[in-house]
Amino acid sequence: MTRKRFFLLLVLMLLLYLGMYTWNQRTAILDTLAVRAGLESAGVILRPLHDLESVLHDIWGRYLNLVDVQQENERLKAELAAVQARMTQAGEERAELLRLRDLLSLRPGTEWNLVGTRVLAGRMGPNSLMQTIIIDRGYLTGGAPGTPLVTPLGLVGRVLRASAHTASVLLLTNPDSRIAVLGQDCRETGILTGRGPHRPLEVRFVARGAQLKPGELLITSGQDGVYPKGIPVARVLRVDPPAYSQFLEVTAEVLVAAEHLEEALLLESAEQLPPASAQAAGKAPGTASRNGYQP
Amino acid sequence: MMLLLEGGWWLGFLIVAIWLQQMLPGLDVLGAGILVPLRERSWLTLLWLLPVVIILQEGLGSCPFGSSVAWYVMVIFLFESLRRLVDMESFFFIFLLSLGVGCCSLSLSWLLAPLHMLHIDLQTTLDRSILQALFLPIAWSVLLWSRRWRYSHDAGE
Numbered sequence: 001m002t003r004k005r006f007f008l009l010l011v012l013m014l015l016l017y018l019g020m021y022t023w024n025q026r027t028a029i030l031d032t033l034a035v036r037a038g039l040e041s042a043g044v045i046l047r048p049l050h051d052l053e054s055v056l057h058d059i060w061g062r063y064l065n066l067v068d069v070q071q072e073n074e075r076l077k078a079e080l081a082a083v084q085a086r087m088t089q090a091g092e093e094r095a096e097l098l099r100l101r102d103l104l105s106l107r108p109g110t111e112w113n114l115v116g117t118r119v120l121a122g123r124m125g126p127n128s129l130m131q132t133i134i135i136d137r138g139y140l141t142g143g144a145p146g147t148p149l150v151t152p153l154g155l156v157g158r159v160l161r162a163s164a165h166t167a168s169v170l171l172l173t174n175p176d177s178r179i180a181v182l183g184q185d186c187r188e189t190g191i192l193t194g195r196g197p198h199r200p201l202e203v204r205f206v207a208r209g210a211q212l213k214p215g216e217l218l219i220t221s222g223q224d225g226v227y228p229k230g231i232p233v234a235r236v237l238r239v240d241p242p243a244y245s246q247f248l249e250v251t252a253e254v255l256v257a258a259e260h261l262e263e264a265l266l267l268e269s270a271e272q273l274p275p276a277s278a279q280a281a282g283k284a285p286g287t288a289s290r291n292g293y294q295p
Numbered sequence: 296m297m298l299l300l301e302g303g304w305w306l307g308f309l310i311v312a313i314w315l316q317q318m319l320p321g322l323d324v325l326g327a328g329i330l331v332p333l334r335e336r337s338w339l340t341l342l343w344l345l346p347v348v349i350i351l352q353e354g355l356g357s358c359p360f361g362s363s364v365a366w367y368v369m370v371i372f373l374f375e376s377l378r379r380l381v382d383m384e385s386f387f388f389i390f391l392l393s394l395g396v397g398c399c400s401l402s403l404s405w406l407l408a409p410l411h412m413l414h415i416d417l418q419t420t421l422d423r424s425i426l427q428a429l430f431l432p433i434a435w436s437v438l439l440w441s442r443r444w445r446y447s448h449d450a451g452e
Contacts, residue, residue, distance in 0.1 A: 038354015127356025
């Protein structure tokens with residue numbers, strides 16, 4: 001092959017590549033194909049592997065950690081009693097909230113249904129530039145794109161891409177993640193942004209005069225229309241006065257360490273459910289409304 | 296019989312590769328399999344394996360379609376260029392290939408991230424590229440070792 005032909009071939013390949021890229025950007029056909037075929041096939045392989053890992057882990061845990069079981073059981077019983085007491089209190093508060101809401105003629109808004117899911121894997125392959133995890137739910141089983149993922153501790157992220165039974169979730173530590181939050185005590189709003197793995201989060205656009213304090217919990221404000229209001233997201237680490245801008249420089253830490261996550265809950269909006277399921281979801285225990293969230 | 300063995304080997308490879316990718320975030324294990332048909336000059340295997348690997352990687356990834364295509368074209372181009380310059384059986388070949396793959400991984404992420412409008416962490420990308428470069432000689436050795444049956448069969452014929 002002469003040098004001229006080689007360069008011609010190179011230019012032709014580059015043009016073909018850019019043509020494919022642009023066409024896909026416009027139609028998303030290749031993206032859909034890759035997600036529906038690739039992610040789904042990988043999920044088919046990952047699910048039994050994950051089950052096998054769990055079985056082996058269980059055997060290991062049962063036989064080698066048997067000594068600690070009794071003590072752990074006692075501790076868990078004590079914790080369970082404390083949680084039950086808190087649940088009873090929370091139930092009372094919820095009943096009071098419903099009464100007050102009725103009194104004020106507030107509509108509860110769209111309900112959310114909690115769907116359990118297992119984490120199959122973390123970030124996988126050379127093409128996963130974002131901080132993501134892979135879960136065993138897809139758009140047919142409660143994990144449609146945009147669905148928030150939570151744990152009892154707080155928010156993990158939201159579904160980015162989904163095949164029928166598998167989905168990848170964008171973590172809130174990713175630099176492209178943006179979440180509208182407010183301080184639980186001071187009620188000041190801001191935008192929570194990730195800065196990469198093992199790095200504190202950044203809270204932008206918090207007004208200079210805000211009374212935000214280190215240690216304060218940040219919860220979703222619900223203003224972005226993606227997350228229901230009231231999900232714990234992060235805890236404030238530092239609040240520094242601004243050097244040049246009119247906003248405070250705030251850093252925060254995540255509440256849920258995604259690298260150790262095994263199970264989580266998807267907050268499926270009733271708009272994604274068939275009418276009968278949506279009605280049932282609204283009445284099911286452990287549901288959340290757009291106006292508030294209770295894990 | 297050979298066809299069955301071949302099919303079983305590739306199925307096993309795909310399962311192990313996906314499992315390893317789950318264990319080592321960001322690492323491309325499936326890509327090491329692309330080097331096998333290139334070494335064996337088995338174009339038919341490359342013809343079905345390449346789309347399967349691209350679809351899997353694109354599905355598992357978080358970027359718009361296209362990164363894996365560019366990545367594997369670069370790897371194949373690098374392999375074919377080096378094959379013309381260095382003996383494939385020598386250590387120098389796999390050393391240069393690993394070095395090249397590591398550099399390609401870093402440069403591709405750096406080039407494509409603005410195109411996808413994504414933020415990339417340079418340190419994480421650099422770590423991933425080094426891991427990829429270190430992983431390749433190990434994968435190459437293991438893959439060739441696991442396909443001894445194939446080479447002895449070919450030699451027998």
